[in-house]
Amino acid sequence: MYFVANWKMFGNFKSLNQLDKVMTFAKKFKKNKTKLIYCPPATLINAVSKKLKFTTIDVGAQNCHQGLNYGANTGQINSYMLKDAGAKYIILGHSENRQLGEDNNLINLKIRSSIKSGLKIIFCIGETLSQKRKKNTKKILSKQIIQGLKNVSNKRNIIIAYEPVWAIGSGLIPKETEIFDIVSFIKNKVKGSKVLYGGSVNTNNINLLKKIDNVDGFLIGGASQNSNNFIDIIKKTFI
Numbered sequence: 001m002y003f004v005a006n007w008k009m010f011g012n013f014k015s016l017n018q019l020d021k022v023m024t025f026a027k028k029f030k031k032n033k034t035k036l037i038y039c040p041p042a043t044l045i046n047a048v049s050k051k052l053k054f055t056t057i058d059v060g061a062q063n064c065h066q067g068l069n070y071g072a073n074t075g076q077i078n079s080y081m082l083k084d085a086g087a088k089y090i091i092l093g094h095s096e097n098r099q100l101g102e103d104n105n106l107i108n109l110k111i112r113s114s115i116k117s118g119l120k121i122i123f124c125i126g127e128t129l130s131q132k133r134k135k136n137t138k139k140i141l142s143k144q145i146i147q148g149l150k151n152v153s154n155k156r157n158i159i160i161a162y163e164p165v166w167a168i169g170s171g172l173i174p175k176e177t178e179i180f181d182i183v184s185f186i187k188n189k190v191k192g193s194k195v196l197y198g199g200s201v202n203t204n205n206i207n208l209l210k211k212i213d214n215v216d217g218f219l220i221g222g223a224s225q226n227s228n229n230f231i232d233i234i235k236k237t238f239i
């Protein structure tokens with residue numbers, strides 16, 4: 001099971017203390033059963049990776065520029081630089097970035113450059129509420145998958161995160177049967193891929209979500225910023 005903590009645009013050097021409890025907790029479980037990944041903002045990647053160096057917890061980035069060469073791109077960071085700073089994973093295609101204008105083609109370029117840099121990809125896909133209401137969910141997900149993974153022949157390092165846009169940060173989650181159905185659909189489209197669920201995962205609804213037996217883990221935003229909540233979610237998953 002994967003537990004990916006997406007800190008979004010939160011956190012500063014003081015927040016690194018949040019990791020202490022999780023580091024102690026992580027010693028208890030076997031690495032081959034549970035994978036914890038922290039995705040802090042880019043400013044903290046290097047510090048977090050140093051802090052987690054002798055642990056089983058990995059570090060991920062939250063986005064990158066699509067280019068691989070150094071260049072005159074003020075304010076941008078490419079995947080190679082993130083790898084160099086200590087990231088092993090990268091979240092791409094997050095709906096918060098899609099809403100800022102990232103389309104499937106741009107996400108595809110980012111995925112391909114990140115693979116070249118040696119990062120593992122956490123590729124986010126999901127439908128909006130109006131797409132869901134129009135019963136277009138599978139059509140939208142198909143398009144995101146086909147265009148996002150165009151010319152990606154080796155999908156071994158791609159983990160897909162199904163994140164309904166309307167569920168992110170809203171406290172709402174789909175029915176368990178809906179998640180099961182969508183995750184099966186995704187696994188059918190991308191053979192062999194791990195699929196995570198993301199969207200308002202918290203210490204209460206994890207008791208329902210953990211029962212969906214084709215889900216390979218969770219991408220957790222808000223609830224991951226507090227280590228007690230994050231640990232509680234992991235503990236409850238295995239009870």
Ligand code: PEP
Binds near residue numbers: 006170199223
């Ligand atoms: C996310 O950041 O991808 C996410 C799912 O956020 P939240 O858990 O806060 O809904």
